[in-house]
Amino acid sequence: MSKTKLVVIGNGMVGHHFLETLVERGHSDSYEITVFCEEPRLAYDRVHLSSYFSGASADDLAMGKPELYRQWGLNVRLGDKVVGIDRERKTVTSQHGELITYDKLVLATGSYPFVPPVPGHDREHCLVYRTIEDLEAISASAENAKVGVVVGGGLLGLEAAKALTDLGLETHVVEFAPRLMAVQLDEDGGALLRRKIEGLGVQVHTGKNTQLIDDGESHVHRMNFADGEALETDLILFSAGIRPQDELARQSGLEIGERGGIVVNSSCQTSDQDIYAIGECALWNGRIFGLVAPGYSMAKTVASHLADGDEQFLGADMSTKLKLLGVDVGSIGDAQGHTPGALSYRYSDDAAEVYRRIVVSADGKQLLGAVLVGDNSRYDTLLQYALNGIELPADPASLILPESSGAGAPTLGPDALPDSATLCSCLNVSKGQVCCAIDSGAIDLAGVKDATKASTGCGGCTALLKSVVDNELEKRGVEVNTDLCEHFAHTREELYHIVRIEGIRSFRELLSKHGKGLGCDICKPVAASILASCWNDHIMEPQHVSLQDTNDTFMANMQKNGTYSIVPRVPGGEITPDKLIVLGEVAKEYGLYTKVTGGQRIDLFGAQLHQLPEIWQKLIDAGFETGHAYGKSMRTVKSCVGSTWCRYGVQDSVGMAIQIEHRYKGLRAPHKIKFAVSGCTRECAEAQSKDIGVIATENGWNLYVCGNGGMRPRHADLFATDLDDETLIKYIDRVLMFYIKTADRLQRTSVWMENLEGGLDYLREVVIDDKLGLGEELEAQMAHIVSRYECEWKATLEDPEKLKRFRTFVNDDAADPQIVMVQERGQLRPA
């Protein structure tokens, strides 16, 4: 059977979603699919484009991956633009000269930024904001710029303004209309947004009509406005709206809207029934939809239509919830109250800089629209009222009044939502679909996300989705199983709490009071870690010795042939020549393979169990301590050489690293913890990839938290700036103890942060604002751990009972005869 030839022009977010839907529904097999992609890379997440400036790479943003597309059996023409469609012959021609026939054609060509035809708009350093290449150009231009102007005070313009401030430019927004975000906000909302944004240092100029851009005197450009005023700047970013990319459709004679856009019907067919248009290039009912959610619905519609399904595109909700320059902004439905007879309620608090307005129907029963500035906490509830036509409470004002003035803001419980309620508008997932996913086997949030794709777009619906999923699971009597293992019906956090509150000091006690059976290789190390985090007893005490993984038991890391590696602590990576010599001598004497680690210290490999005490005796005599390379514990504090030597250093990074390493050495945690301290912003110690990163500033230290290298790297978040030494330590104490208290087993700080409800802001509230009143307690707990530190190896060597454990065979002095080593590059390695 010959396959139908399907050609897709454009591989943006919507084009990608179309392909994904086709594959997921199993329809792709009956097509031979060719995809033309003008950009040099496959589809990426344009919605989160701005995160490129906060460190996300093109890879992080990628949606279409080459191996995935290969798996899906697609023919991809990357960096090749379609330049012509011949509808008679049913062919398309590409820029690279390819001619391909189609049976069905899908246009997903998106849109392009509108640049007002002002004389001078095409000067150098006049840019737009739509593709990764645009962002690269902006970064490059910004390097030599001091001032940047965004033309356009809409949603995208303000996002672009954020990018310019992040790049360190003095930023201006120039808007033609008399207010910001004229489409989504009303006058009062726009005014408050302006005030807040100006408070952040962005200068806003409304009612400005740019007439000419020419050479500036102190900056690159001078923008001349119709009112006779002028503004000088080095860089101009146009963000004055988008225009549908309908060029191809025009040339081939498809019906085009008066103001652009490829006309489509409710099946997303153009005036040629074999050609579809979806996403931002399509015009439905006289409207262009400049958001990704409606584009996704169109994509699904076409996927369905191609398989003789009957899904239809019938318009979309254009409500938006955003954080612009850190300011909450929400806009729902008829935000400006244009509906005849509509009534409005407004609440505005100048002190807290919060504004809320709701627009309700003449009979006061339906919510038609809303404007929120400064606080989006009511958005989800309001949106549900609006989308589902849920009848408003008798006093609609209660929906926007502050909680203290009444019995608390009425929120819509998950039960109040009808099955048709859209929970995730990006992926168009309803409550009914979520329930259905649960009924067909999804047993937790992750399962529901997998099955429905809900919450995988902008992420704005996560909290709502979780509350619905939890509620539905509970209703079905599903107990969400968060048990640690079959021996304990508790989470790690609960066990931590139990151990603290009941003062439990041993695994046996914990097991007999709160568990069952003998325990296993999951719960024993967890209990050992919790006990150590709380009481810091020696891990080789008889009550703890059987709990540890082999590495902790023998205080060394087991290698693949059963021998161990030895990693003495080298605080901050600073080491004296004498100590280096000792390491060399010991390694030589015992034939240990020697390697400098990625953690700025030296690893000696290949010792047998019975050799460990002898070797450690020598190391301890020379002043070394254990490096805890084996523990789920504080590992290393990497440092750069800092102000003592480096010409750029602004603080003594080595000194601080050593101080920190000594403070937290021996601290046991749900997973290992790594630190680094850099002496200036050049960041030679790579602090932003660590759980705790410290970077020197002219005025003190910037603290970064929850970074990760390893399998899934994560940039640390900037937590607090310009701290003095004392505050720095105080914050680290609190962050770490809070992590230890609340994290799951084997959860690095990065994953913990990603799962922490409220995220970075919440952690700041707990640590800096002491919202939970826990601050002093956390510090006291840390002080206790610090005071109980002892070198585990030193204590072991002093105790003959503990040393008995270090015998390869209990009944024979022989070494393991089956360990065989060979020479390589002048050292030994396992055969």
Add this chain to the structure above:
Amino acid sequence: MNAKLDLKWKQLCALDDLVPHSGVAALIDGQQIALFYLPDQPRPLYAVSNHDPVSGANVIARGLIGDLKGEPMVASPLYKQHYRLQDGACLEQPEVGLTTWPVRINDKTVEIGSMD
């Protein structure tokens, strides 16, 4: 059938050499044996081969012990497969397993049983 009668018991080590709730290794006739001691259990002592069939290293004695669904087990310290102490069966990979030996405490010594 009559195997029991033919079992010969050899001294392996002292009871004192064992570590409660954990394992030690012993060497007898070139054979490495992992001994696990669960002092308060109905069956307190197990002897299995120290050789880890998955990694090829002699490390089983250094694994964590406990139970899964009530059956005593040891987890290999290298790649964490679980072996039933009773018969040495591997719970994850049925194609591998540990050898087991009869073992007993005779006064203050540990003895291992063999057929020869």
